[in-house]
Each structure stands twice: as structure tokens, then as C-alpha cells.
Amino acid sequence: xxxxxxxxxxxxxxxxxxxxxxxxxxxxxxxxxxxxxxxxxxxxxxxxxxxxxxxxxxxxxxxxxxxxxxxxxxxxxxxxxxxxxxxxxxxxxxxxxxxxxxxxxxxxxxxxxxxxxxxxxxxxxxxxxxxxxxxxxxxxxxxxxxxxxxxxxxxxxxxxxxxxxxxxxxxxxxxxxxxxxxxxxxxxxxxxxxxxxxxxxxxxxxxxxxxxxxxxxxxxxxxxxxxxxxxxxxxxxxxxxxxxxxxxxxxxxxxxxxxxxxxxxxxxxxxxxxxxxxxxxxxxxxxxxxxxxxxxxx
Amino acid sequence: xxxxxxxxxxxxxxxxxxxxxxxxxxxxxxxxxxxxxxxxxxxxxxxxxxxxxxxxxxxxxxxxxxxxxxxxxxxxxxxxxxxxxxxxxxxxxxxxxxxxxxxxxxxxxxxxxxxxxxxxxxxxxxxxxxxxxxxxxxxxxxxxxxxxxxxxxxxxxxxxxxxxxxxxxxxxxxxxxxxxxxxxxxxxxxxxxxxxxxxxxxxxxxxxxxxxxxxxxxxxxxxxxxxxxxxxxxxxxxxxxxxxxxxxxxxxxxxxxxxxxxxxxxxxxxxxxxxxxxxxxxxxxxxxxxxxxxxxxxxxxxxxxxxxxxxxxxxxxxxxxxxxxxxxxxxxxxxxxxxxxxxxxxxxxxxxxxxxxxxxxxxxxxxxx
Ligand SMILES: Nc1ncnc2c1ncn2[C@@H]1O[C@H](COP(=O)(O)OP(=O)(O)O)[C@@H](O)[C@H]1O
Ligand SMILES: [Mg+2]
Numbered sequence: 001x002x003x004x005x006x007x008x009x010x011x012x013x014x015x016x017x018x019x020x021x022x023x024x025x026x027x028x029x030x031x032x033x034x035x036x037x038x039x040x041x042x043x044x045x046x047x048x049x050x051x052x053x054x055x056x057x058x059x060x061x062x063x064x065x066x067x068x069x070x071x072x073x074x075x076x077x078x079x080x081x082x083x084x085x086x087x088x089x090x091x092x093x094x095x096x097x098x099x100x101x102x103x104x105x106x107x108x109x110x111x112x113x114x115x116x117x118x119x120x121x122x123x124x125x126x127x128x129x130x131x132x133x134x135x136x137x138x139x140x141x142x143x144x145x146x147x148x149x150x151x152x153x154x155x156x157x158x159x160x161x162x163x164x165x166x167x168x169x170x171x172x173x174x175x176x177x178x179x180x181x182x183x184x185x186x187x188x189x190x191x192x193x194x195x196x197x198x199x200x201x202x203x204x205x206x207x208x209x210x211x212x213x214x215x216x217x218x219x220x221x222x223x224x225x226x227x228x229x230x231x232x233x234x235x236x237x238x239x240x241x242x243x244x245x246x247x248x249x250x251x252x253x254x255x256x257x258x259x260x261x262x263x264x265x266x267x268x269x270x271x272x273x274x275x276x277x278x279x280x281x282x283x284x285x286x287x288x289x290x291x292x293x294x295x296x297x298x
Numbered sequence: 299x300x301x302x303x304x305x306x307x308x309x310x311x312x313x314x315x316x317x318x319x320x321x322x323x324x325x326x327x328x329x330x331x332x333x334x335x336x337x338x339x340x341x342x343x344x345x346x347x348x349x350x351x352x353x354x355x356x357x358x359x360x361x362x363x364x365x366x367x368x369x370x371x372x373x374x375x376x377x378x379x380x381x382x383x384x385x386x387x388x389x390x391x392x393x394x395x396x397x398x399x400x401x402x403x404x405x406x407x408x409x410x411x412x413x414x415x416x417x418x419x420x421x422x423x424x425x426x427x428x429x430x431x432x433x434x435x436x437x438x439x440x441x442x443x444x445x446x447x448x449x450x451x452x453x454x455x456x457x458x459x460x461x462x463x464x465x466x467x468x469x470x471x472x473x474x475x476x477x478x479x480x481x482x483x484x485x486x487x488x489x490x491x492x493x494x495x496x497x498x499x500x501x502x503x504x505x506x507x508x509x510x511x512x513x514x515x516x517x518x519x520x521x522x523x524x525x526x527x528x529x530x531x532x533x534x535x536x537x538x539x540x541x542x543x544x545x546x547x548x549x550x551x552x553x554x555x556x557x558x559x560x561x562x563x564x565x566x567x568x569x570x571x572x573x574x575x576x577x578x579x580x581x582x583x584x585x586x587x588x589x590x591x592x593x594x595x596x597x598x599x600x601x602x603x604x605x606x607x608x609x610x611x612x613x614x615x616x617x618x619x620x621x622x623x624x625x626x627x628x629x630x631x632x633x634x635x636x637x638x639x640x641x642x643x644x645x646x647x648x649x650x651x652x653x654x655x656x657x658x659x660x661x662x663x664x665x666x667x
Contacts, residue, residue: 189395192352195382196389197409207408211399 057081057265064261080262081270084253088267091249095229097160098245102167103224107217109168110175115205117176118183119191129180135173140233151238158240166238167228174227175220182216183209222282226275246271300363300463300496302326302349307358309344309520314356318344319520322358326513329494331487335507335543336517342500343392345517346466349498350389351382362463388457389466392500394449396441396456402428403437406456423459430485431455446473451482458489465490465497471506483510504544508532516540533653538662541589541655547620550630552588553659556581561588565626566605571651577666578656586665589655592620595632595647597640604648612639623647 024032052069057080059073067073116122117129147166148157156162186209194204210217235245250267304324310317319341326332334342347353349360351367354376360368367385369378388409396405403424410420428434431451441449450473457465470486471479487510490497501507507514508528515525524536528544535541541549554561554568556578561568568588570578578586598604607623607630619634623645632647634640656665 187393187395189391189393190397192350192382193389193391193395193397194408195352196350196387198383198386198412200383203412208397208399212397 053265053268056261057269059262061260061262069261080260080266083260083263084267084270087253087263088246088249088270091244091246092270094160094239094243095246098163098167098235098243099225099228101164102171102228103221105164105168106171106175106224107179107221109172110179110220111210111217112205113172113176114179114183115209118180119186119188119204119209120201129177132173132176136177138170140170144233144237148237157238158242160243162238163234163243163245166234167231170234171224171228175224178220178223179213179216182213182220186212219282222278226278229275300365301328301330301361302332302464302496302498303359303361304345304349305359305361307345307348307355307360309341309348309353309355317356317520319348319355322520322522324515324522324525326496326498328363329496330512331490331497331499331510332513332515333507333511334498334500334515334517335504335511336502336523337543338502340517341520342502342517343468346389346468346498346500349464350387350466351380351385354379385464386462387464387466388460388462390453390457390468390470392468392472394441394453396449396452398441401438401440402433402444402452405441405452406437406459408456409460420459424455427455427459430458430489431482447475447478450474454482454486458486461493462495465495465499467497468500469502470499471501486510505546508544516543534664534667535589535655536664538587538589538657541657545591547592547631547633549589549591549655550632551657552590552625552628552630553585554588555585556583558582561586563588563605563625565628568605568649571654573652574654574656574666581665585659587657587659587662589657590649591653591655592631592633594650594653596650597634597636598646598648604646607645607647609640609643609645614639621645 048070055072056064056069058076058078059067060075060077060079063073063075113128113132117125117132151157151162151166154162154165156165190208190212191204194208199207230247231245232247232251235248239245239248250264250271253267254264302324303326304322307319307322308317309319322345334345336342344353348355348368355368355370357370357372358368359366359370362385365380366378367380368376370376396402397408400408406424406427407420410423424437425434428437431454433448433451433455436444436448436452441452444452450470454467454470457467457470471482474482483506499506499510511528513525514528514531516523516531518539524531524540531540532544535544535549538551542551552563554563556562556570559570559575561570605625607625610622610624610629613620613622617635619636619639620631621634621639622629622631624630654666657663658665
């Protein structure tokens with residue numbers, strides 16, 4: 001009994017210690033008010049256009065003309081969405097294909113490069129790495145013309161696979177650089193142990209490195225998906241009419257239909273939705289700081 | 299199963315600026331339990347990683363039986379190098395290195411699965427080894443859910459389920475508590491004897507080395523100080539370092555001067571026994587270091603000849619007493635096996651004259667054979 005009482009008392013004391021609050025000085029409180037006022041002002045500033053977009057997308061075209069963008073619609077309608085989908089349906093499918101295959105391709109190649117660069121010593125290892133980092137800073141405009149000629153020569157112009165190829169190749173350096181960091185976190189002791197257990201270089205990659213960096217791979221894949229999904233430059237130059245991704249189609253929506261703002265806003269939201277959903281569900285992993293816990297072994 | 303031979307092996311981590319191992323030569327017999335013993339940082343793990351093929355020595359050769367595994371001659375590229383996955387070795391790393399994505403069972407089966415062993419065989423061996431190491435109830439857990447000691451036993455089990463040419467164990471018991479360590483040590487020795495597989499065991503703990511080894515290789519700063527059976531090293535240490543490293547409590551060293559037939563330690567004089575006269579002939583009038591192990595003293599009954607000491611403190615061990623005494627200014631320890639500790643403050647100790655160790659104070663090498 002004696003022991004019980006004392007332990008309860010101790011835990012009470014512990015709780016008190018935790019709940020003691022330091023009363024802030026008055027000028028600290030005032031500062032907080034100012035901070036929050038600034039934060040809220042910034043929030044409104046950033047969210048207002050988005051709010052306007054959402055409101056406009058649910059209005060009829062005639063109401064768009066007569067009201068300010070930020071007032072809610074008097075009659076909610078999906079008219080805008082229906083018209084937008086007519087134009088965007090096929091391009092969205094194209095975008096989806098290009099995004100999935102392009103991201104998968106660059107993640108796959110990047111993963112293999114990253115494995116070689118982080119876990120195996122070979123001559124010019126660092127030179128390769130620096131070249132890849134440099135490649136991530138390459139301005140795409142600079143190589144657009146030769147690229148177009150190459151794609152033409154490969155007979156891949158206005159072809160989904162042409163876009164997939166280009167995104168795979170140009171996404172690879174970024175994927176490599178990101179994944180090399182994650183793979184470096186896999187302890188070398190595991191690689192050595194796997195060797196001792198009779199595994200060669202590729203078996204170790206397949207059985208040890210990949211299974212222990214799943215979350216890292218998903219993170220890079222999502223990152224790659226969003227950048228391909230949002231991409232316009234390659235899409236504009238290499239996708240002609242048949243393989244037109246949604247970003248281009250949206251742009252045309254703005255250009256051709258004179259001032260049908262509700263349709264344009266609906267289109268923008270449709271395009272933004274997948275990325276938004278991904279970020280909401282994956283946000284936790286996309287903050288790179290969270291990664292370290294996911295791959296550490298031992 | 300194989301014997302291991304190392305010829306003139308040198309290892310450098312900085313391209314030859316300094317050597318972690320320097321011209322190591324070693325012969326390990328087939329089926330032998332060989333222990334690499336030495337203080338932390340002396341190169342034990344390095345030597346083992348070379349044998350495993352995880353490190354490339356700058357010079358030297360490594361043979362398993364009559365197959366050459368590594369042969370290097372200072373050039374960038376090795377003359378011969380068998381990669382670790384083809385050496386058929388099982389190894390326990392100091393840092394466990396359990397695969398975090400696999401359960402304990404999968405960890406233990408991994409190497410056998412890689413070799414495409416039949417499933418029933420794998421299950422049988424894993425079950426047997428799990429039982430030997432008392433980790434059966436952990437088989438379906440992941441490494442992250444285990445304590446340090448449990449991980450260490452899993453790492454050990456993962457190596458022992460295999461049927462390799464050589465076991466390489468790098469401080470595999472370092473994280474177990476004392477009781478478990480004794481138990482696992484006993485099991486390990488038994489399993490090794492049963493399997494008869496050549497084993498190299500790295501430790502800095504002399505008790506482990508003394509109790510398990512057939513063959514101890516005692517290292518210091520990349521050199522082998524002495525090798526042989528535990529009794530060889532304990533009874534005939536080749537130098538003061540070996541004498542001091544083996545045996546707890548440590549051997550007592552008395553700086554003495556040889557004066558005619560007498561060893562003069564300042565606070566005491568000992569008559570040189572017949573057996574040592576020949577080897578001390580060259581040291582007439584010079585200094586020597588006299589080593590006496592704590593267990594090689596006995597109390598002289600009612601006075602008599604010996605070393606006069608003053609009792610400092612007494613530590614009961616249960617079955618014996620460690621008595622710390624002063625000889626002049628020096629504190630010396632001796633192990634007393636009587637029923638009750640002596641009550642007098644002044645004692646006379648008589649060393650076992652057959653078990654004296656004499657060392658040259660400058661080279662620290664052994665003088666008497
Ligand atoms: N990867 C390394 N790079 C440079 N020096 C190392 C490396 N590994 C070990 N050493 C050095 O080599 C020496 C021997 O190390 P090690 O073989 O691990 O010793 P032990 O296992 O006997 O404690 C130490 O001085 C250590 O600092
Ligand atoms: Mg070590």
C-alpha cells in the first residue's frame with residue numbers, strides 16, 4: 001500500500017509540473033496579437049483568388065458577368081464543369097498516362113542510379129553525381145529545338161510515348177539526387193551483411209535497399225507526378241493535337257472561348273484537384289524532414 | 299570447412315600513410331575456435347573484414363584451405379579476389395545489421411533462401427537454432443521491436459543456422475547481460491564443437507577468450523603480440539603486455555634489481571631459485587621486471603621468509619578474497635582462498651617460485667623460458 005500511495009502522489013506531482021503555465025508578460029501578448037493579425041491578413045491575401053475561382057466555377061456564365069468573383073453564386077450550378085470536361089476529358093487522360101508512365105520511368109532509372117552512386121565505389125562516382133546535379137539546373141528552353149528535332153527523328157512527335165520518354169529522361173536527374181540522399185541512410189552494414197549472406201549487387205538492391213526505402217520512393221514518385229502533371233513547356237512543344245495534355249487544353253480553353261470565366265475556373269479546379277488531393281494525403285511524407293525515421297535500420 | 303592462412307597481410311585506410319595491420323601472419327587449423335583478442339582499436343575487426351572479403355588489404359594473401367581468396371601486392375587492383383558472396387562465410391557484425399524489413403524468422407532464413415535450400419530444411423534449422431538461443435517467441439517480430447540483447451542473439455542465430463566454411467563473429471556477445479552472456483557463450487561453444495566449423499571470434503574480453511578459445515591471437519596496435527592456446531598465453535606470456543592483458547585481477551609487476559643470487563625489490567628480497575639462475579646470468583647488476591599473478595601467492599605460516607606486506611583492503615568474492623596490500627609504496631593484489639579472511643594487518647606472502655615471470659624492463663620481453 002505504502003508503495004502505491006507514494007507512486008500516485010509522485011504521478012500527481014508530475015502532472016502539476018506539466019500543467020504549470022507561465023503567464024506571458026503583457027507586451028508578449030500584444031506581440032502575439034500583431035503576429036496573428038499579420039498571419040491572417042496574409043492568409044486572406046493568398047486564399048482570396050482561390051476562393052474567387054471556386055465561387056466563379058459554380059456560377060452560370062450570365063451571373064459571372066453581373067457579380068464580383070468573390071460573392072457566392074445565387075444559384076449553384078455544374079454547368080461550367082460540364083463544359084470544361086467536354087474540352088478537357090481526353091487531354092486529362094493523356095496527362096494521366098504521361099504522368100504515371102513518366103514518373104514511373106524516371107523514378108525507376110533514378111533509383112538505380114542512386115543505388116549505384118550511394119552504395120558502390122567506382123571511379124568517377126563523384127563526377128557522375130555532379131553532372132546529374134548540374135542536369136537538374138538545366139534550363140529546358142535552351143535545349144528545346146534540338147530536343148524537338150530528336151523527337152521528330154524518332155517519329156515520336158505528337159505521341160504520348162514521346163512525352164513519356166522526355167519526362168523520363170529529364171526527371172531522372174532530380175529523382176537520382178533525391179533518392180541518393182535516402183539510400184545513403186540505409187546502413188552500409190546491411191549491404192555488407194547481405195553480401196555475406198550470398199547476395200550480389202542487384203539482389204541486394206531488390207531485397208534490401210528497395211524494401212527499406214519504400215516511403216522514400218513514394219515521396220519521390222509523388223513529387224515527380226506533380227511536376228509532370230503541371231508541366232507545360234514540353235507539352236506545348238512536343239504534344240501536337242492528338243496527344244495534348246490537360247495543361248495545354250486548359251490554356252486553349254482560356255484562349256478560344258471568349259470570357260467564359262466559369263468554364264475556365266472549373267477547368268483550373270479540375271486540373272488542380274489531383275495534385276491537391278495528393279498533397280493532402282501525402283503531405284506528411286513530402287516534408288523531407290520526416291523521412292529520416294522511415295528508412296533507418298537497426 | 300577449411301583452414302585459414304594469412305600471409306604478410308598489411309592494411310591501410312589511408313593509401314599507405316599508416317598501417318592498421320602490419321605484416322600479419324596467421325595459421326588457423328580446420329575446425330579450430332580462434333579468438334582475436336586485444337584492446338579496442340587494435341585492428342581485430344579490420345582483420346576479420348579482410349578475411350570476409352569486405353576489405354581489400356594493401357598487401358598479402360588470404361587462403362581458405364588450398365583456395366586463394368585474396369592476393370594483393372600493393373597495386374591498385376588485387377591479383378586475386380573472391381567476392382564475399384562467393385566465400386561461403388557466415389558473419390555476425392558488431393553492429394548486428396539485422397534487416398529491418400524482415401521478421402526475425404525471415405532474417406534467419408535469408409541466407410539459406412538465397413542459396414535456395416529446401417523450405418523444410420530451412421524451417422527445421424531456424425527452429426532448432428531459435429530454441430538453442432531462446433528466441434523462439436521472437437520469431438515473428440521485427441528487429442525494431444527487440445531489445446539490444448535480443449537483437450544480438452538474433453544476429454548470432456542468423457549466422458549459426460547456415461552451414462558455411464567459416465564463422466566470423468565480431469564481438470557477438472558484447473550487448474548481453476552477464477548471466478545471459480555466460481549461457482550463450484556456453485551454447486555457442488557447444489554448437490561450434492558439434493558443427494566443427496572453423497570459427498574466428500573477435501573480443502576485447504579476456505574471460506571470453508580464455509574460456510572459449512582453442513587458439514588465442516592477442517593483438518596490439520596492428521601486431522600480433524602472441525598466439526597459442528589459452529594456457530600457453532597465461533602460463534608463458536611472451537611479454538608484459540600479454541601478461542597484463544590476460545588474467546583478472548591483473549598480474550603484479552615489481553621492478554627489481556638482480557644482486558648476486560637475490561632479486562631486490564626495494565621493500566623485499568627474494569632468493570633466485572635454481573631454475574632461474576641460468577637465464578638471469580646476463581642480468582647481473584641490472585634491472586628486471588618481476589611478474590607474479592594474484593593467485594600465485596600464499597600466506598607464510600607464522601613468520602617465515604617472504605614479502606612483508608601491510609593489508610589495505612579486502613574484497614570478498616564469495617569463494618575467495620581479493621586482498622589489496624602495500625609493499626613499500628606499491629599496491630599489490632593477491633587472491634586468498636582460505637575460509638575466512640586473515641585478521642592481521644601485517645602479513646608475509648610467499649610467491650610460488652615455479653610461477654615467476656621475468657621481463658626485460660626496456661624491451662618488455664620475457665626472460666625466463
Ligand atoms: N573505415 C575506417 N577508416 C579509417 N580508419 C579506420 C576505419 N575503420 C577502422 N579504422 C581504424 O583502424 C583501427 C582498427 O580498427 P578496428 O579494426 O575496428 O579495431 P577493433 O575492432 O580491434 O576495435 C582503429 O584505429 C580505427 O580507428
Ligand atoms: Mg571492432
